Amino acid sequence: MTTKKFDIGDSVSVLDEAIDGIVVAVKNNEITIKTSDDFVLTYFVNELVKINNTNNLNKIIKSETLVHKSSDIQPRKKQNIPTFKTDKVERGIPEFDLHIEKLVKNFRGMSNFDILNLQTETAKRHLDFAIRNRIPKIVFIHGVGEGVLKAELDFMLNRTEGITFQDANYQKYGMGATEVYFKQNKN
Template sequence: MFNIGDQVAVLDDNINGVVVGFQKEQIIVETTDGFTMTYFVNELVKINNSSKLEVFNSGQTLDAVLKEKELPKKRSFVKEKRSKKDDFVLEIDLHIEKLVPSKRGMSNYDILTLQTETAKRQIEFAMRNRIPRIVFIHGVGEGILKAELDFLLGRYDNIVFQDADYQKYGLGATEVYFKQNANR
């Protein structure tokens, strides 16, 4: 049924090749990629070189029909190259539940003081380590923590801050940018 040199296709896989030999009940096929593989007779189908046959009298050749069946190639989009430093944003969640295991026994003043001290420590850390951006997640609430945070950030000369990305954080976050000094 198969002869050496016949072009074949594997039935259950997208592999084509040429018959190069026989081994007991199996056929040795060299794939179009150059690999040698063995298959049983019932796994292969012979490909006729007369692929220019008219298909169903429609006027289309077999090649044209097969080309139509191919999946469209994915378009490639060139991503702009950015450094890893630009992608990194230090996110600090100032919600009290994230800062202490239990807020039992803490007054509102104690909670607010802990939150602002944490923010101050993180600002100093970012300045020491030259981190370009921080996002403080403070939540919406009554706006007391946000007001304290704005007051704290306003005391630094080399900081610019604004509301963080609404789509990612909603209204409850402030994004801080550090101006880097060249002579430092």
């Protein structure tokens, strides 16, 4: 049977208790430690475990458990991965989710009217932003629900000049989104 070797000054931890300390005395199978609260306690060898002090790098470097790697191994060469250049810069289509939980953190105290009003005002702001910045196309995600928000969006979009709109890609959004296209002036 091998016994664990503890030296004075080793950092140790008690196995079945949340106690750490420094070894102050070693006598046969009994180890005396001093805790961080300055208590002096005695334990048997099988009740303690050494704590590796990562601050003491010299001890770690000299330890036998450190695996030494040969320095004459050549590093791997990077493989040349072909890159493709495109003339057009591909940008994603801006998507604006109008679900109330995406717009505010807590909507518990809001009435249905307040929620719908906030959603339509948000859509109007995004619409104005896209027009000002000459964005060719945006998507409003409104969800399916009872169709009240979609009806409000359709009403607002019908009154806006210079745009066309339609249901968004069914495969990507299902029935819960509307694509808006902006007619750009040639100026």
